[in-house]
Amino acid sequence: MPEKLVVIGNGMAPGRALEHLFEKAPGQYEVTIFNAEPRVNYNRLMLSPVLSGEKTYEDIVTHDDAWYASHGVTLHKGKRVETIDRAARTVTAAYGTTAPYDKLIVATGSNPFIVPIPGSTLTGVLTYRDLDDVETMLEAASTGGRAVVVGGGLLGLEAAAGLKMRGMDVTVLHLMPTLMERQLDPAAGYLLERSLKARGIDVVTKANTHAILGEDKVEGVKLDDGTVIDAKIVVMAVGIRPSTDLAKAAGLDVGRGIKVGDDMRTSDPDIFALGECVEHRGQCYGLVAPLYEMAEVVASQLCGPCESRYLGSVTSTKLKVTGIDLFSAGDFAEGDDREEIVLRDASAGVYKRLVVKDDRIIGAVLYGETADGAWFFDLMKKKTPVSEMRETLIFGQSYQGGSPLDPIAAVAALPGDAEICGCNGVCKSKITGAISARGLTSLDEVRAHTKASSSCGTCTGLVEQLMALTLGDAFNPQAVKPMCGCTDLSHADVRRLIVAKTLKSIPEVMQELEWKTSCGCAKCRPALNYYLLADWPGEYVDDDQSRFINERVHANIQKDGTYSVVPRMWGGMTTSQELRAIADVVDKFQIPSVKCTGGQRIDMLGVKKEDLPAVWADLNAAGMVSGAAYGKALRTVKTCVGTDWCRFGTQDSTGLGVRVERFMWGSWTPAKVKMAVSGCPRNCAEATCKDVGVICTDAGYEIHFAGAAGLDIKGTEVLTQVKTEDEALEMIVALVQLYREQGHYLERIYKWLKRVGMASIKAAVVDDPAKRRVYFDRFIYSQKFSQRDPWADRASGGMASHEFKPMADIPFQEAAE
Amino acid sequence: MSDWHRIGLVTDIPRRGARCVNSPFGRIAVFRTAEDRIFATEDRCPHKGGPLSQGIVHDSSVTCPLHNAVISLKSGEMRGPDEGRVRVFATRVDPLTEVIELSLEDEAAAIREAAE
Ligand code: SRM
Ligand SMILES: Cc1cc2nc3c(=O)[nH]c(=O)nc-3n(C[C@H](O)[C@H](O)[C@H](O)COP(=O)(O)OP(=O)(O)OC[C@H]3O[C@@H](n4cnc5c(N)ncnc54)[C@H](O)[C@@H]3O)c2cc1C
Ligand code: SF4
Ligand code: FES
Numbered sequence: 034m035p036e037k038l039v040v041i042g043n044g045m046a047p048g049r050a051l052e053h054l055f056e057k058a059p060g061q062y063e064v065t066i067f068n069a070e071p072r073v074n075y076n077r078l079m080l081s082p083v084l085s086g087e088k089t090y091e092d093i094v095t096h097d098d099a100w101y102a103s104h105g106v107t108l109h110k111g112k113r114v115e116t117i118d119r120a121a122r123t124v125t126a127a128y129g130t131t132a133p134y135d136k137l138i139v140a141t142g143s144n145p146f147i148v149p150i151p152g153s154t155l156t157g158v159l160t161y162r163d164l165d166d167v168e169t170m171l172e173a174a175s176t177g178g179r180a181v182v183v184g185g186g187l188l189g190l191e192a193a194a195g196l197k198m199r200g201m202d203v204t205v206l207h208l209m210p211t212l213m214e215r216q217l218d219p220a221a222g223y224l225l226e227r228s229l230k231a232r233g234i235d236v237v238t239k240a241n242t243h244a245i246l247g248e249d250k251v252e253g254v255k256l257d258d259g260t261v262i263d264a265k266i267v268v269m270a271v272g273i274r275p276s277t278d279l280a281k282a283a284g285l286d287v288g289r290g291i292k293v294g295d296d297m298r299t300s301d302p303d304i305f306a307l308g309e310c311v312e313h314r315g316q317c318y319g320l321v322a323p324l325y326e327m328a329e330v331v332a333s334q335l336c337g338p339c340e341s342r343y344l345g346s347v348t349s350t351k352l353k354v355t356g357i358d359l360f361s362a363g364d365f366a367e368g369d370d371r372e373e374i375v376l377r378d379a380s381a382g383v384y385k386r387l388v389v390k391d392d393r394i395i396g397a398v399l400y401g402e403t404a405d406g407a408w409f410f411d412l413m414k415k416k417t418p419v420s421e422m423r424e425t426l427i428f429g430q431s432y433q434g435g436s437p438l439d440p441i442a443a444v445a446a447l448p449g450d451a452e453i454c455g456c457n458g459v460c461k462s463k464i465t466g467a468i469s470a471r472g473l474t475s476l477d478e479v480r481a482h483t484k485a486s487s488s489c490g491t492c493t494g495l496v497e498q499l500m501a502l503t504l505g506d507a508f509n510p511q512a513v514k515p516m517c518g519c520t521d522l523s524h525a526d527v528r529r530l531i532v533a534k535t536l537k538s539i540p541e542v543m544q545e546l547e548w549k550t551s552c553g554c555a556k557c558r559p560a561l562n563y564y565l566l567a568d569w570p571g572e573y574v575d576d577d578q579s580r581f582i583n584e585r586v587h588a589n590i591q592k593d594g595t596y597s598v599v600p601r602m603w604g605g606m607t608t609s610q611e612l613r614a615i616a617d618v619v620d621k622f623q624i625p626s627v628k629c630t631g632g633q634r635i636d637m638l639g640v641k642k643e644d645l646p647a648v649w650a651d652l653n654a655a656g657m658v659s660g661a662a663y664g665k666a667l668r669t670v671k672t673c674v675g676t677d678w679c680r681f682g683t684q685d686s687t688g689l690g691v692r693v694e695r696f697m698w699g700s701w702t703p704a705k706v707k708m709a710v711s712g713c714p715r716n717c718a719e720a721t722c723k724d725v726g727v728i729c730t731d732a733g734y735e736i737h738f739a740g741a742a743g744l745d746i747k748g749t750e751v752l753t754q755v756k757t758e759d760e761a762l763e764m765i766v767a768l769v770q771l772y773r774e775q776g777h778y779l780e781r782i783y784k785w786l787k788r789v790g791m792a793s794i795k796a797a798v799v800d801d802p803a804k805r806r807v808y809f810d811r812f813i814y815s816q817k818f819s820q821r822d823p824w825a826d827r828a829s830g831g832m833a834s835h836e837f838k839p840m841a842d843i844p845f846q847e848a849a850e
Numbered sequence: 851m852s853d854w855h856r857i858g859l860v861t862d863i864p865r866r867g868a869r870c871v872n873s874p875f876g877r878i879a880v881f882r883t884a885e886d887r888i889f890a891t892e893d894r895c896p897h898k899g900g901p902l903s904q905g906i907v908h909d910s911s912v913t914c915p916l917h918n919a920v921i922s923l924k925s926g927e928m929r930g931p932d933e934g935r936v937r938v939f940a941t942r943v944d945p946l947t948e949v950i951e952l953s954l955e956d957e958a959a960a961i962r963e964a965a966e
Pocket of ligand 4: 895896897898899900914915916917918919
């Protein structure tokens with residue numbers, strides 16, 4: 034019969050211990066857990082992203098109800114244990130639930146400390162420890178107002194940043210002269226203060242909180258110097274105390290925390306203590322990494338007599354505030370016997386400081402750029418001598434031994450036992466081993482199998498680099514180049530994940546892929562808008578506000594803020610009616626310049642924005658549509674006169690060009706697509722430097738692609754030869770559709786070819802007619818939704834009419850009043 | 851002396867977008883962020899005068915449409931390594947009616963001072 038194991042507290046530490054236990058000795062124990070919180074085990078570290086809105090509670094659940102059921106665990110939610118009866122070997126919770134135990138784990142965590150100043154018991158004085166605290170803060174934030182956070186340490190600042198992101202005004206009061214003084218030196222503390230202030234968070238240092246003001250709920254905070262700050266809530270984040278009352282009442286040895294030996298047993302050998310409530314060799318911990326180490330020892334000890342011992346931990350700290358990179362570890366006080374190495378880059382807001390003693394790193398503070406944190410921490414823990422690399426040490430690992438600044442090489446150089454994930458204590462070889470042994474290819478799989486990057490997430494970049502290293506070509510090397518500062522994911526990852534996770538809107542992509550900013554930037558939003566449009570035709574609704582102005586108003590902005598207007602001239606052909614309509618428009622709206630473009634059509638430059646809808650209405654009336662001269666879209670199809678007139682012409686190049694343009698106009702593409710059709714190899718339409726070009730010959734049509742004649746100059750490659758015009762059209766359309774589905778935003782066709790290779794493109798559109806047909810059909814389907822003239826939509830006054838009218842006019846008199 | 855001008859409703863401006871207001875002091879861009887905060891700046895980029903109202907709005911910044919300068923709507927300052935700032939104007943929104951009001955007071959005062 035299984036022995037009975039009772040666990041008091043269902044926090045992160047015992048959760049981890051149980052995982053180990055069920056792996057090592059399934060069925061050995063029948064487990065009962067009592068949890069004062071009315072819920073399952075969740076990742077407490079991630080409360081800050083929940084507070085700031087970057088994650089939801091569901092995202093941070095570690096063990097769901099099904100997990101407890103599958104391991105036969107009885108979980109008493111919302112039941113606080115009030116007594117441990119060691120003689121009877123039972124625990125009893127509030128409302129009388131009693132459970133007998135053979136072995137007991139006390140894992141009661143810690144309690145936030147509340148400074149006992151006047152007013153500290155008023156409604157609205159909150160702590161920051163569990164989901165209930167987050168929910169109370171969110172409720173307060175929903176109606177705005179000011180929050181005062183007392184305490185400028187890790188928790189206080191994460192709370193402040195979260196509340197700010199939720200729209201509250203926030204003041205941080207900190208007793209010491211600089212923030213996070215226990216983890217940061219004053220220089221880094223100052224940089225941190227500056228970036229918090231830049232986000233609109235008020236920071237008051239050397240602030241001694243005198244009293245909290247208010248009748249029955251918080252109204253303000255008074256400082257010792259008499260300053261009064263209005264406040265709707267006060268978050269106390271001044272420190273934590275191990276929660277030991279229960280253990281003390283049961284007669285266990287208690288100092289600052291519940292005392293345990295290296296075997297994690299308390300003074301009663303059948304009772305273990307684990308987590309933040311513990312005191313081990315005089316030390317209490319408030320970070321998760323040491324607790325996980327303890328958890329492993331507890332699990333081993335529960336399986337039977339063994340050698341597994343906990344010997345204490347060295348810890349490092351990272352602040353999880355989106356956009357602020359900060360790392361600190363060890364001891365960085367100054368001293369005569371110590372030497373410091375400092376690197377600053379003021380414009381980039383980077384500060385790095387290492388403290389070296391007896392040729393060993395004993396402390397590290399990194400601000401603004403923390404990629405080398407793991408490496409420094411590893412040198413520190415292993416007490417590696419640093420004299421050989423002393424000169425370049427501060428520049429980090431990538432500078433050591435050859436290839437500078439290549440992150441992959443840097444990760445490759447790490448020893449197998451180097452720690453990658455600090456929270457879970459996962460080393461490099463464990464990750465690479467799991468990737469190879471289990472054939473893992475995605476970050477999620479690596480997380481599931483190794484736990485690396487599954488807690489605070491700051492090592493995600495390193496883990497991805499390890500994947501690139503281990504998987505080689507199978508892992509796209511571009512994957513380590515993020516799309517922009519808002520994400521660590523590359524274009525390739527984002528495109529893949531949009532399809533894999535069926536993400537269908539920009540907010541959904543940002544939420545699911547953990548965007549680091551609330552609403553993206555001018556780099557990622559247009560890219561996401563394109564990807565969603567290309568991947569979900571007919572379903573995704575184009576987001577105008579994520580388009581560059583030219584694509585939003587379907588005209589090209591000029592340096593003086595006016596616009597240019599280029600109507601399509603199919604294949605470069607025009608008529609007297611079209612030319613007359615253009616002439617009339619130019620007169621009517623007094624358009625200052627008219628020019629032939631390099632793309633065989635006419636540009637009207639200098640149109641006032643307000644006039645655009647009327648200009649378009651007139652052009653529409655003459656049968657003209659937008660030439661998309663502004664779009665990441667099909668631009669022009671240049672042609673030459675071909676068999677119609679030319680004495681050398683071999684095929685109807687003009688006809689094919691017109692046909693292609695009429696078939697493909699309106700389509701959005703990763704970058705602009707320009708085409709041309711020349712009637713013979715003399716190539717008057719310059720087809721051999723276009724994204725797609727056709728050279729007609731007596732035998733048929735030579736399909737070219739991947740030329741460039743802008744920033745880069747490059748002749749085209751030949752894709753294939755076909756005999757008929759229909760085949761030529763099908764080939765071109767399938768090629769462009771493949772590019773639409775694979776191209777990275779702003780990647781012209783020639784760059785896409787370079788990335789994916791000729792073989793893969795030929796395999797998709799040339800070698801296999803059935804596949805080609807699939808791409809062709811997908812293009813046709815997407816055209817159902819995009820082949821609409823955007824000018825007509827706007828000229829009628831319905832769509833986006835706000836774009837073209839000022840909101841208000843304030844006359845001089847009114848303003849001068 | 852109050853100098854608040856009603857210029858329209860919050861919903862007149864698209865989220866993460868902007869509209870213009872013509873004023874005796876030139877064109878003013880009025881922005882609405884994803885969180886419905888309203889900001890107003892002069893509609894001229896400190897770099898080469900680009901119309902900021904035509905840029906992409908993200909968090910409380912706008913990226914200029916001409917050469918991608920990023921400008922904080924709160925302070926008017928250019929972000930990143932560039933130096934420069936645009937004038938910002940005070941706005942307020944009536945929480946019930948969502949009417950936006952714009953103040954030209956600082957501007958008017960500056961001009962009065964210059965005139966005296
Ligand atoms: C109007 C025109 C110049 C002219 O007076 O002839 C023109 C004008 C502009 N070109 Fe161009 N390009 C024009 C033909 C070309 C050509 C020639 C062609 O299409 O045959 C090229 C080289 C071919 C190519 O693209 O490879 C060309 C290569 C560029 C580039 C470099 C692209 C590249 O990837 O290397 C840019 C910059 C960009 O897109 O980022 C550019 C960008 C621009 C922009 C859109 C700059 C901007 O972002 O505001 C100019 C807009 C002016 C306006 O408001 O109309 N333009 N541009 C031509 C319009 C063609 C049309 O009818 O649509
Ligand atoms: C907002 C926040 C951010 C953090 N960020 C980081 C970080 O980035 N990195 C890091 O390393 N650490 C971080 N920490 C610290 C980390 O979360 C803790 O070290 C860790 O959760 C402690 O685990 P534990 O199991 O000891 O206790 P806890 O996770 O606190 O769990 C204790 C549980 O026991 C319950 N309990 C208490 N008494 C009883 C009782 N008598 N009967 C029944 N149940 C009881 C409590 O309700 C609680 O659910 C953060 C903490 C917070 C609050
Ligand atoms: S070459 Fe093109 S981008 Fe350059 S100035 Fe001329 S039109 Fe503008
Ligand atoms: S004018 Fe705004 S960035 Fe150049």
